[in-house]
Amino acid sequence: MPYTTSTTKNHLLGISIANSALLKEHSIEATLNTCLKALGESHNVDRCYILKIEKDTIQYCNEWCHAGIHSFLNNSNLKSEICDDFPEMYAKLANDEPLYGAVKECNNHSFTKIMSDRSVQTYLLTPIFSKSKLWGWVGYENCSQEKNWDDEQVYSLHLLAKNIGIRINQNKIFAKLCDNLDYFNFYIQRSKRSIWELDLKTNTVRFSPNWGKMIGYNTIEITHTYDFWKKNVHLEDIVRVEEELKNYILNTSDCYEGVYRMKHKNGHFIWIKYNGLLKKNSNGKPIKIIGTHIDVNELKEKERQLQLSEEKFKFIADNTSDVICQHSIDGKYSYVSNSIKEILGYEPIEMIDKKAFDFIHPDDYKVIFDAHAEFIKGQKTGTSTYRFKKKDTTYIWLETAAKHILNEHNEVVGIQTSSRDVSERIKAEEEIKTALLKERELNKMKSRFVAMASHQFRTPLTVIYSNAELMELKTNHFDKKTIHSIENITSRIKKEVDRMTELMNNILIFGKYESKKIKKEIKTINFNTYIKTLINTYFNNALHEGSIQLKIKGKKQVFHTDETLLTHILTNLISNAFKYSVGKSNPIVTLTYLEHEIIIEIIDFGIGIPENETQYLFTSFFRASNTNTIIGSGLGLAIVKQFTDFLNGKIEIQTKENIGTKIKLIFPYEQN
Structure with a gap:
């Protein structure tokens, strides 16, 4: 008969009813009868029964028959024939294998005769085990009619037979429990455990003598009532526990067990493990629950500590991106962690006994193979970066750290590796390299442009300056008023040419420094002589009204530096001191020789710098807001800072608007 959707539904319904009966029915006899009826009707068989092996006999325990089918429930002729006459069939059942098929196809004539006497055409036998015994x-x-048993149906009914065996075994256990209750009470009274009994009819509770001790009460202080127990259960637990108790009594849950907190007489709470067993009368009505209480406070604390440890371990394991592997010396995988699936797409089992070299990119193969050979020879640890083929045939970059696995003779017998995906890092490094190359090209272009622009500007500026001077020479036959007017014009022209020249010079110097074309030429100088010569050469002339005060403190030391760079620093700072203090007291230059370094201070009493702008002083092209009427390029201090750093020096500035500025330079006597 072909199997239809209706057949499948009937099959599942019968299984469901039978399983439900095994869970809910109190009497084992009623339970088995309910199961057979449900299974027989749902599977459209004529006879459904249970046989029990009892010593040398086979007993009919339960049977259901379709209307009009002869019953063999009270047949006393069944003995142990199947065990003696059909050993191969018995062996199959004893091996927990079902038997099924058509009687006419059976090769055992004795079995065929017995089944024919019962008018059986097709059969199915599913073994029942209790305590691992048939x-x-x-x-x-x-x-x-003949019935073709579907493999899935046979499998489901085979599982159901196992459930029947479990229920039969439970019945034995319950009977044995009742028989040994006195012994159990004796044991409970002498242990740290306690028992309780709840009468469901009267709602009264009986506690064993040591029950109260767990929560700090003596026997006299205990009230054997449900309310006494309830008021001592933690408020956060009582609703849950009562709900569990109710469901167990109503048969909507299979067990009543768990843990909750009870209040100790001293006020603190302890953890109690509870367990209850429901007892029913002959009609299947619940009459009482017998249970145990165990103080598991110490155990709960250990569980909490263990849980914390497990959570830490899980956190580490879940958040590591490494693939942990073990290999034989020739590179074959013997162990692979589960993380390989997420990173490379392989199941761990797929990689066992395969060689890691077979997955390495051809361009990296020789380097890794040679590194592996060297590692086996002697290196204790090693790290390699290479491309590895994923399951989807694409490659990713792995970084692998390897370590020897040694035997008791300190010989290398294997390798343990930890690999991580570093594709993003490699990509970032490549992008950085590309960016650096582009930056170098841009710097070269900028340097070439600055050099070209400076050169191209110098020629027209020189021409403009020369022609301004020629104009002055050509005016000697003009009247004084005209001469004066022309001189004012040519003076402005030359002044702006000087400004442009200074700007171009600074840009050229700035560009050279940025492109790292400036080199240090360190030599020994007599700094006292050097500073006096610098002041006389650059600042004691008609361009500077007044003179610089020079102060020297301390014993002169030998000073090694680059004279050209130092000259640029000092002329720039001293020029600023004059430029921004016109009409004020003369600037002061102070030299102080210390044990390991020299301090040069340039002090002016000029316009100073607004406080909120001092943070921008060394920024290229920045000029303070109070210098708009004073010529400048905005590069001077930026270059001073660059050259000072280049000479391993330090620069400090103290300034106050309309009061003045003090710039301190600190240089070591020796240059590295």
Whole structure:
């Protein structure tokens, strides 16, 4: 008969009813009868029964028959024939394998005769085990027509037979429990455990003598009532525990067990493990629950500590991106962690006994193979970066750290590796390299442009300056008023040419420094002589009204520096001191020789710098807001800072608007 959707539904319904009966029915006899009826009707068989092996006999325990089918429930002729006459069939059942098929196809004539006497055409036998021993079997027989048993149906009914065995075993356990209750009470009274009994009819509770000790009470202080227990259960637990108790009594849950907190007489709470067993009368009505209480406070604390440890471990394991592997010396995988699936797409089992070299990119193969050979010879640890083929055939970059696995003789017998995906890092490094190359090209272009622009500007500026001077020479036959007017014009022209020249010079110097074309030429100088010569050469002339005060403190030391760079620093700072203090007291230059360094201070009493702008002093092209009427390029201090750093020096500035500025330079006597 072909299997239809309706057949499948009937099959599942029968299994469901039978399983439900095994869970809910109190009487084992009623339970088995309910199961057989549900299974027989749902699977359209003629006879459904349970046989039990009892010593040398086979006993009919339960049976259901379709209307008009002969019953064998009270047949006393069944003995142990199947065990003696059909050893191969018995062996199959004892090996927990179901038997099924058509009687006419069976090769055992004795079995065929017995089944024919029962008018059986097709059969199914599913073994029942109790405590791992063959207890009996469930039989399904078709007499009126042949039935083709589907493998999935056989498998489901085989599992159901296992459930029947479990229920039979539970019944034995319950009976044994009742028989040994006195011994159990004796044991409980002498242990740290306690028992309780709840009478469901009267709602009264009985506690064992040591129950109160767990929560700090003596026997006299205990009230044997449900309310006494309830008021001592933690408020956060009582609703849950009562709900569990109610569901267990109503058979909507299979067990009543768990942990909750109870209040100790001293005020603190302890953890109690509870367990209850429901007892019913002959009609299947719940009458009482017998249970145990165990103080598990110490255990809960250990569980909490263990949970914290497990959570830490899980956090580390879940958040590591490494693939942990073990290899034989020739590179074959012997262990692979589960993280390989996420990183490379392989299941760990797929990689076992495969060589890691087979997955390495051809361009990296020789380097890694040679590194592996060197590692096996002697290196204790090693790290390599290479491309590895994923399951989707693409490659990613792995960084692998390797370590020897040694035997008791300190010989290398394997390798342990930890690999991580560094593709993003490699990509970033490549991008940085590309960016650096572009930056170098841009710097070269900028340097070439600055050099070209400076050169191209110098020629027209020189021409403009020369022609301004020629104009002055050509005016000697003009009247004084005209001469004066022309001189004012040519003076402005030359002044702006000087400004442009200074700007171009600074840009050229700035560009050279940025492109790292400036080199240090260190030599020994007599700094006292040097500073006096510099002042006389650059600042004691008609361009500077007044003179610089020079102060020297301390014993002169030998000073090694680059004279050209130092000259640029000092002339720039001293020029600024004059430029921004016109009409004020003369600037002061102070030299102080210390043990390991020299301090040069340039002090002016000029316009100073607004406080909120001092943070921008060394920024290229920055000029303070109070210098708009004073010529400048905005590069001077930036270059001073660059050259000072280049000479391993330090620069400090103290300034106050309309009061003046003090710039301190600190240089070591020796240059590295």
